């Protein structure tokens with residue numbers, strides 16, 4: 001394959017928002033783990049949709065509806081190809097990872113019984129904890145947790161000990177949004193399958209950086225949010241193996257998801273429509289496809305390599321600040337740095353950085369158990385994407401030094 005040369009100046013020009021100022025300073029956007037920015041190629045697709053062929057899909061005989069349906073289904077095929085799903089029927093459009101996870105958790109209500117066990121990891125996002133707790137309440141199943149070590153890596157030996165013939169499901173994120181750890185999901189999936197448990201991998205934080213191959217991973221469910229990978233908010237997917245999607249009952253009833261409705265009985269539509277009740281985010285789905293086109297044109301390997309350079313540089317520069325501690329020092333990480341300086345509250349550092357035009361996230365990052373593990377209220381989190389630069393990281397480092405001198 002021909003490698004695209006990575007032209008950062010050209011890439012930055014694709015993102016209109018990177019030109020704006022915040023508090024009189026050029027924006028330095030380091031909150032990519034919460035949501036990424038949108039290139040004009042994707043914005044153009046959104047404008048084109050509402051300007052030229054906005055219509056409801058799968059229903060109308062008219063031209064606009066057919067155009068919208070074609071584009072929406074083309075986007076599904078792009079997503080299928082990107083994640084190498086065996087069939088486009090295995091790609092369910094959702095409003096994002098949270099929705100996808102709830103869909104699976106809800107579906108398993110009828111498949112679990114009392115005393116069955118569910119395993120989650122210690123570094124999950126709340127959206128991959130709360131739906132399972134709710135599932136346990138409904139079914140009497142028991143939640144077990146894979147512990148992690150001080151580096152923020154899962155302890156696999158402990159995981160293997162948790163597995164038994166009671167284990168029905170295992171849930172883990174591919175990449176932790178709070179720490180940046182890339183988890184050994186291949187091992188996790190394999191071990192679960194050895195005892196016939198199903199595995200859901202939350203790919204929300206991994207998908208912008210790593211191109212997952214769902215067949216190679218042999219994963220049962222994989223979830224993605226478009227807004228973390230240059231697409232719009234409010235759209236994402238649930239990948240599910242066909243056999244599992246056929247086993248699960250539908251999540252919501254409504255239009256689009258039925259084959260036939262009478263007051264006596266309703267039969268459900270085939271996959272993927274069985275899980276797609278109501279009018280979906282049509283424009284969002286199409287724009288998600290465009291976002292994948294955009295990122296693939298640059299190339300995920302090129303992106304990962306560049307982001308890794310940013311991570312190494314930022315780690316080294318930030319650690320040169322005395323009293324700064326990084327949480328999440330796993331050997332295998334994406335470009336996320338969670339840190340604190342002595343006992344300064346993360347919010348105070350974040351506020352000063354904002355005055356300097358630098359956007360970081362502060363708080364528990366929807367992963368309170370991770371914060372409890374490290375016995376901290378939260379962290380400052382800087383997360384980088386392929387459109388960020390070393391110059392921006394230098395601005396961050398100066399900003400953090402300034403915040404430290406003001407607050408200590």
Ligand SMILES: *Cc1c(COP(=O)(O)O)cnc(C)c1O
Pocket residue numbers: 033034095096097098099125127128173175176177202203204205225228
């Ligand atoms: C962002 C994120 C989620 C939640 O995604 P939504 O788009 O808000 O539904 C879940 N898990 C991880 C690891 C995330 O980073």
